[in-house]
Amino acid sequence: xxxxxxxxxxxxxxxxxxxxxxxxxxxxxxxxxxxxxxxxxxxxxxxxxxxxxxxxxxxxxxxxxxxxxxxxxxxxxxxxxxxxxxxxxxxxxxxxxxxxxx
Amino acid sequence: xxxxxxxxxxxxxxxxxxxxxxxxxxxxxxxxxxxxxxxxxxxxxxxxxxxxxxxxxxxxxxxxxxxxxxxxxxxxxxxxxxxxxxxxxxxxxxxxxxxxxx
DNA sequence: CCGTATCCCGAAAGATACTG
DNA sequence: CAGTATCTTTCGGGATACGG
Numbered sequence: 001x002x003x004x005x006x007x008x009x010x011x012x013x014x015x016x017x018x019x020x021x022x023x024x025x026x027x028x029x030x031x032x033x034x035x036x037x038x039x040x041x042x043x044x045x046x047x048x049x050x051x052x053x054x055x056x057x058x059x060x061x062x063x064x065x066x067x068x069x070x071x072x073x074x075x076x077x078x079x080x081x082x083x084x085x086x087x088x089x090x091x092x093x094x095x096x097x098x099x100x101x102x
Numbered sequence: 103x104x105x106x107x108x109x110x111x112x113x114x115x116x117x118x119x120x121x122x123x124x125x126x127x128x129x130x131x132x133x134x135x136x137x138x139x140x141x142x143x144x145x146x147x148x149x150x151x152x153x154x155x156x157x158x159x160x161x162x163x164x165x166x167x168x169x170x171x172x173x174x175x176x177x178x179x180x181x182x183x184x185x186x187x188x189x190x191x192x193x194x195x196x197x198x199x200x201x202x203x204x
Numbered sequence: 205c206c207g208t209a210t211c212c213c214g215a216a217a218g219a220t221a222c223t224g
Numbered sequence: 225c226a227g228t229a230t231c232t233t234t235c236g237g238g239a240t241a242c243g244g
Contacts, residue, residue, distance in 0.1 A: 002181070003105030021226055032218065037227060047195025058225045059224085068191050075184045079104070082177045089170050093149025106236095123206055134238060139207060160205045161244090 001046075001072070006031060006039040008076055011065065014049065015073050018064040048072055103148075103174070108133060108141040110178055113167065116151065117175050120166040150174055 001007050006028070013019065013027045025036055040063055043049040048069035054060040065073065103109050108130070115121065115129045127138055142165055145151040150171035156162040167175065 025226095032220090033227065034219090034229090035217070038217095045196060045199045046192045047198075048192075057224095059227080061226065068188060068195070071184075071188055075181065078180050079177065082173075086170060086173055090148045090150075093170070094147060096149075097147045108237095127206095134240090135207065136209095136239090137237070140237095159244095161207080163206065 001048075002079070004039065006035055007043065010036075010039050010043065011048070011069065011073050011076055014063060014065045014069070018062050021061050021063070024063065043069070104181070106141065108137055109145065112138075112141050112145065113150070113171065113175050113178055116165060116167045116171070120164050123163050123165070126165065145171070 009028050009031075010024065013024055019027075021036065021040075024040075025031060025033065028036070040049060040051065044051050047066060050064050050066050052062045052064075054062070111130050111133075112126065115126055121129075123138070123142075126142075127133060127135070130138070142151060142153065146153050149168060152166050152168050154164045154166075156164070
């Protein structure tokens with residue numbers, strides 16, 4: 001899960017509350033319908049997201065985080081915080097390594 | 103970095119102290135020389151690992167975590183702790199999802 | 205001992221078009 | 225609206241062999 005960019009974005013979006021497929025798609029620039037569905041289905045299978053279908057026309061499907069999903073959101077937050085602190089250092093190290101190569 | 107199994111294992115091993123290439127290879131069952139070198143080089147480039155070469159024959163090369171590397175080890179620890187608590191729940195969810203499909 | 209150089213492969217991502 | 229189906233491509237990982 002930690003290796004998928006779309007998992008980060010999806011969980012991040014759902015954190016603010018229940019949302020429809022279309023809303024999610026609009027919040028996540030660049031995602032294709034296939035990847036969105038695939039990501040949501042995996043999260044659902046793993047018990048992180050709950051999927052509710054309303055049997056109406058046109059279709060209406062809503063997604064929300066489960067308790068476990070919120071726990072994951074907490075971990076992703078820790079990762080985000082770590083990144084905000086340390087990624088700049090990593091960037092500098094990379095640039096310095098490049099300089100050495102030139 | 104969080105998407106590479108070898109990063110977890112390498113950082114985990116180096117956490118206990120400075121180590122040679124061969125020692126690392128022996129601690130990490132299944133890793134090929136190529137993957138070990140590739141992992142170490144990436145970690146070095148990103149400022150997480152320091153590489154020291156002793157100009158002797160036969161060659162002697164030692165690796166150790168930098169301060170930034172120890173910071174990363176801390177994050178990996180948080181991920182490990184989260185996993186120990188929640189991965190069983192995810193496993194259950196997966197099994198339950200399978201049952202539903204049968 | 206500490207690596208490089210190649211080649212190969214499968215899984216995952218993306219683009220595109222279509223449907224109940 | 226909320227997906228599926230199909231095709232293509234990319235890319236990281238692994239196996240193997242060789243070299244200073």
